[in-house]
Amino acid sequence: MRAFLAGVAVTLLLAGAAEAKPAGHAAPAATSKDIPAAVFTDPPADKAHPPRMEVLHIPTAGGLEINGVAYLAGGAGAHPTLVLLHGLPGNEKNLDLAQAVRRAGWNVVTFNYRGSWGSPGKFSFAGNLDDAKAVLAYVRDPKHAAFLGVDTKTLVLAGHSMGGWVTSLTAAGDDGLAGAILISAADMGALGAAPRASIVKEMADDMESLAGVTPETMADEIQAIGARTGWSPAVAKGLAKKPLLILTSDDGLAAEAETLAKAVAADGGVVVTHHEATDHSYSGRRIALEAAVIRWLQGLR
Secondary structure, three states, rough: OOHHHHHHHHHHHHOEEEEEEEEOEEOOOOOOOOHHHHOOOOOOOOOOOOOOEEEEEEEHHHHHEEEEEEHHHHHOOOOOEEEEEEEOOOOOOOOOHHHHHHOOOOEEEEEEEEEEOHHHHHHHOOHHHHHHHHHHHHOOOOHHHHHHOEEEEEEEEEOOOHHHHHHHHHOOOOOOOEEEEEEEEOHHHHHHOOOOHHHHHHHHHOOEEEEEHHHHHHHHHHHHHHHHOOOHHHHHHHOOOOEEEEEEEEOOHHHHHHHHHHHHHHHHOEEEEHHHHHOOOOOOOOOHHHHHHHHHHHHOO
């Protein structure tokens, strides 16, 4: 999907996206001196409160229970928590990032949207938005928060690619979050402006592990989404109410992110941007990605 999204971004924004780097407080590439120790060092052992992993079954709309995994940090007491969303279809789930963030003392909750990667139900873009809200409600529930050791006052939402779109819309309407992270976010609303035949062709290559959809139904929903939601002024205004980290790469989506970052800043938001010269999956810059995220998270505490 990333190549097609890049083409759409160039067409809609009239920008050479491969060369675009978001304006603002751009962080330099990580060096050996500023890489957090959690990227490459296990934390001290705590035999009384060791790190652990829990399998989750998270109730969401329609009576479905989607699949999730919680990577829980060691140490006594509640921990700040990152909820991490994958993209379309989610081949890259950034679980190395999840492990690094846990080593930094944060819990990380990951999940699979309904109809994806074995979660029950029919996949849909609208369902993704419902599922993100359901996961936040789940970890905020006092019973679950106590069992998982979640500090509900320090809860951050992060998403990659399509997950960045889900994150932006969800975080914009959730004033209880401590922050939000967009990783090569793809504005699915903007994608809906492309010709239907082009969207159908692209969706045919993004259907592995998705249930209950066809390229045609996915294209129809994307075009419907484009008519009503995306990175609107209301989204920027909502994101301006919380700290925001925007990471971009040379995947053609940086110009879209720059537009969003400027809109959030114009509304008084605190935005940190970081660019890496790599592909959509950050294949050559995984350590740099982890370092940038952890440094930003540490600044919230």
